[in-house]
Amino acid sequence: NSEFGVELDSLADIVSLGVAPALLFYSLEAPTVFTTIAFMLFPTMGALRLAKFNVKPTKGYFMGLPITAAGLVMAAMGIFLYSNAFVTFLLSILMVTPVRIKKL
Template sequence: MLNHVVKAIPNLFTIGNLICGVLSITLNMSGYLEVACLFIFLSALFDLLDGRIARKLKVNSEFGVELDSLADIVSFGVAPALLFHSIAAPSILTSLAFILFPTMGALRLARFSVKPTIGYFKGLPIPAAGLPLAGMGFFLYSNAWITLILALLMVSPIRVKKL
């Protein structure tokens, strides 16, 4: 019984990440843009802790890895893209950035899921792409070019050292 509880602890942090992402989307839709940004940052805290706790407790699982990817696409792909879209002036470039950002994030997560790397990430991790958008959003600033560059960096061949 205690073993099942211990195994669930990291997944609870992952669910916290997901809930914060969903709350960010909800707050954004209600016009509370700065608070929506803060929930993306809170998602990052949960995301940072879930993996560390799983390794510390030695309860890593495939389920946890997949759940983490699903939470990340919401919290660091969809939520920041919607935030960007809410602030940006309408244009074809804005629409392209809005579509490509979560799409490239999903592709990056799928690539990592199929072929994990040790010691480094191939492409910019989705939290590292989503957090700058949340930071810009907090100051009600948007830039389609920055959003597009971050999207492309997620699927680029660059290596980023794991924290």
């Protein structure tokens, strides 16, 4: 319930839902310039998205794709040992777009 707890939770989300999937999928994909950029962009955009939410929380909707939803897509791809830099790039961009997504 404290500000420290909110920041610590966001840091844990960045590591578990941003950095870990990016490292896993980068190891599955053949290294190219595009894959390197896509898999570096994923945790970076996830951190920016969480920072924006911590500064300006929203009620009833998310501004941009939540990192938990993006991480869920990455986990679904991981079940099938599938790695796609384009999907990762798309998820990264969706996390910081000003699109409103209704909370469930």
